[in-house]
Amino acid sequence: MRVSIIYATETGASEVAAFETYLFFYKRGLSVDVYNASSISLLTLFSYDYTIFFIPTAAFGEFPRGISHVVEAIIAVKHVPISYTIFGLGDSRYPLYNYAARKFQTLLNSVGATLFFPVALGDDQHPMGYDGELVVWRQDLLSHLDPSAPTVDRRCSYTFPYAVRYVQGVVDSEKVEFAAKSGTIKGNRVMTSETHFMDVHSVWVQGEFETGDVCCIYPEDNSARKMLQGLNFDPDMYIVLTKSSLLNTFFGDSIDTISSIRSKPSGWTMQLFYRAPWIMGPREFMHLPKIQPVLPSVTTSLPLGVPITLLELFTKYLCLSNTCTQFQMQVMSFYTNDKLHKSKLLEMSQDSVQGILEYYRYCKRERRSLFEVLYDFSSVSIPLDVLINIATPMYPRLYSIASSRECGLSRPLISLFPLPSIHRILFDHLVKYGKDIEAGFELIVAKTKYDTPSGRVADGLCSNYLANLRVGSSISYTLLRSQYSSLLDISRPVLFICTGTGISACKPYMEARAVKFTSMQQKTGVLSKVKDLAFLGFRRPNQDNLYADVSLVQGRCKVHYVFSRSTGKKYYVQDALLREAKDVCKVILSGVVMISGRSHPMPASVLDAFRAILMQEANFGQVAADKFIYCSLKEKKIIVDTWG
Incomplete structure (x- = not known):
């Protein structure tokens, strides 16, 4: 079997x-x-x-x-x-x-x-x-x-995937190539005010892209040196990793868990x-010659057979900051003589209900990392080769690119000009000559922090890595192609609905469509009757308005700002949709809708508003409205690009 x-x-x-x-x-x-x-x-x-x-x-x-x-x-x-x-x-x-x-x-x-x-x-x-x-x-x-x-x-007994060989003396090592693109940071500024509860950064990366691309960031753990030293390992020590011939599982071989198949x-x-x-x-098919592997070309595997320092290994490839797993706790129990520590580690690594409850209380809910657990259970003396084999990968993170290829304008350059009229001059120049001012793209990054049940604060690894990057430094990334090409079809209107950093997914299409509308008008002399509609949700106008300058889309997209906390009563995008029900209904019936932001609870509330609008403005019954929304989601006429 x-x-x-x-x-x-x-x-x-x-x-x-x-x-x-x-x-x-x-x-x-x-x-x-x-x-x-x-x-x-x-x-x-x-x-x-x-x-x-x-x-x-x-x-x-x-x-x-x-x-x-x-x-x-x-x-x-x-x-x-x-x-x-x-x-x-x-x-x-x-x-x-x-x-x-x-x-x-x-x-x-x-x-x-x-x-x-x-x-x-x-x-x-x-x-x-x-x-x-x-x-x-x-x-x-x-x-x-x-x-x-x-x-x-x-x-x-466990057979670990990788064998570790220690390199003695001076090492003349070749540079370990990271299987991803490299981009240079051209700008990194905070977009929110000091009074906002969270810093949101605009990070500009030099590199080519297409409108709607998603950027897969490979973060680095800059605390790796301190953690390795805390575990009594020399961060600058060289080792060579090789694949174990006794390996009977494919887990851990591929560090990158994101497929680039969409880019083909x-x-x-x-x-x-x-x-x-x-x-x-x-x-019969099983006896045919082996099919070409479908591993994506951007997959980043562990660097095997070449000397690499512990610092580089635990900065780019393996992560001591990921939440500790039950398996890691079980392995730790093998390397301590402290009876209390051994007993507690074994208890939390059990498959029993009591064991898992204790694991969730101490570790999972608290986002306690592998390093932190090793620090707490100081009697554990784990060998380096075991640590390397049980460490989980440095997982990549996905960010929507907030720039449009059609627009090609670098916002750091635009910000030199204080007047919206200058934006329009640059915009018209672009449409006329089709030239990029600077090749690069913007990522809008919220610097995340998590408050745990016990009052601890856990930082988001990738967002903090990006937020702390300095101009001139390099990052590793790959691009995943857009799945929403229908949003660039200017023959029908688009309703954009986004909250917070969800603007990253909507803004590129808003600006790209504006370019297309203007270009068509200049070529044909005909002004399109199609006009887009956008509802941009933020907290307060003076704190976190992440898209304050909409001059590039003016005249092509009617933008409604929705500030949920600018008055005493909370007011959300779904409330604004109901207020503009007539215009919203026209786009729902004839165009495409894009919803972007956190997965809970905004998208569900917006779909509830759509149901009410269809019943009010188009005389749909509740069942008919629900069926229309369901079919629109299935046919990608309503696109929901959310996270969290």
């Missing part, structure tokens, strides 16, 4: 859940292979008797990018007779709770796949998070796969998957 676990992830949560499940099976004698979804082809699915998927819900019910190429391939092939089950990771606060997992189940059922074990849906709102469902589900799943498997851990044209994607005639059955 061959069993595989396939996980899709963007933030690492499902990767940890998949790996913990692998260990649960391994400790009870069941052999399982683990794959990152971004590294597989359909051939991988056909190679196993049973496949266990871990599917989180990204944004507003979307599939994670890492599995989107698999979804496209399944839709095209139309016959994937595998035996599967799914564990979904979601949050019941959101209206599309675990929608991606449920949608993936429907897709697999439609192509002839067999559900061999009931689907389970984990909920972040459970006192034990998604583990509240996962603990019971995987125990029952084990009993289904192997009724004779022990219900408790058997004594076992559709034809290229099809060629990857459909080299063989799919009229063959899966068993």
Whole structure:
């Protein structure tokens, strides 16, 4: 019996859940292979008797990018007779709770796949998070796969993926190439006032891009030196990593969990998957020559076979600042002689309800990092090679690029001119001559901090890394192409709705459409009757107005500023939509809608407002309005680009 676990992830949560499940099976004698979804082809699915998927819900019910190429391939092939089950990771606060997992189940059922074990849906709102469902589900799943498997851990040893060789003496090392683009910081300024509760930065990066691109940032942990020294390791020591020949899991081989498959044209994607005639059955197809791997070209793997310092390894590739996992705690317990410390670590690493509750109380809810746990349990003397093998990856983060390629104007340059009329002169010059003033793009970054239940403050690693970058420094990134090309079609209007840093997703399209409208008018002499509508939600006009200068879109887009806390009564974008119901209804019926911001609770409130507007202005019944909204979401006439 061959069993595989396939996980899709963007933030690492499902990767940890998949790996913990692998260990649960391994400790009870069941052999399982683990794959990152971004590294597989359909051939991988056909190679196993049973496949266990871990599917989180990204944004507003979307599939994670890492599995989107698999979804496209399944839709095209139309016959994937595998035996599967799914564990979904979601949050019941959101209206599309675990929608991606449920949608993936429907897709697999439609192509002839067999559900061999009931689907389970984990909920972040459970006192034990998604583990509240996962603990019971995987125990029952084990009993289904192997009724004779022990219900408790058997004594076992772990074979780690990587061997570590220490380099003595002077090292003449070659530079380790990081498999990503490199950009230079051209500007970094705070956009919000000192009285705002959070700093929001405008970070300008030199580099080429297209309108609507998403920037995948590979952060660096600048506290790595201090943490390594705190663990009594020399940050400047050189080591060489090699792959263990005894490796029986694919976990950890790929550091980058974000697929760049979207950056390739559709034809290229099809060629990857459909080299063989799919009229063959899966068993015959398995004997065909191996399909070209679909690992994205931007995947950043651990640097194997070359000397690298511990500082570089734990700054760019592995992370001591990620939240400590139960597996890491279990491994720590092997390296302490303190009975109390050993007992506590083993308690928090258990699969029992009590163990997981204690783990969530001390670690997960507190966002306590691997380094912090090692610091608290000071009796643990963990070897370097073990630390390297249990450390989780430095996960990349996605940011919408807040610039438009069509506009090509560098806001640091524009800010030299105080008058809006100067903006218009530059804008008209661009439309006439089509030249860039400076190649570069803007990221709008909120410097995040998290208040934990005990009163601790945990900083967001990537946002703080970006916010602290100085002009002239370099960053590593890759670009993911836009999935919303319909927003550039100026034959129909667009309704933009965004809150806070959600302006990053809307602003590029607002400005690009303004360029297209002006260009068409200059070429044809005809003024388009199409006019866009925008509702930009911030807290206060003098604190966090992240798009105060809308002169570039003036006359092409009617902009409504919505300041939720500028008066005594809170006033949100959904309230403003209802006030402008007549104009909003026209765009909903004839155009495209883009909603951007945090996933909770704004998008759901906006959709509720749409229902009320359709019933009021278009005489829809409630059922008809709900059906219209559902179909619009499905057909991407309502685009929801959210996070959190």
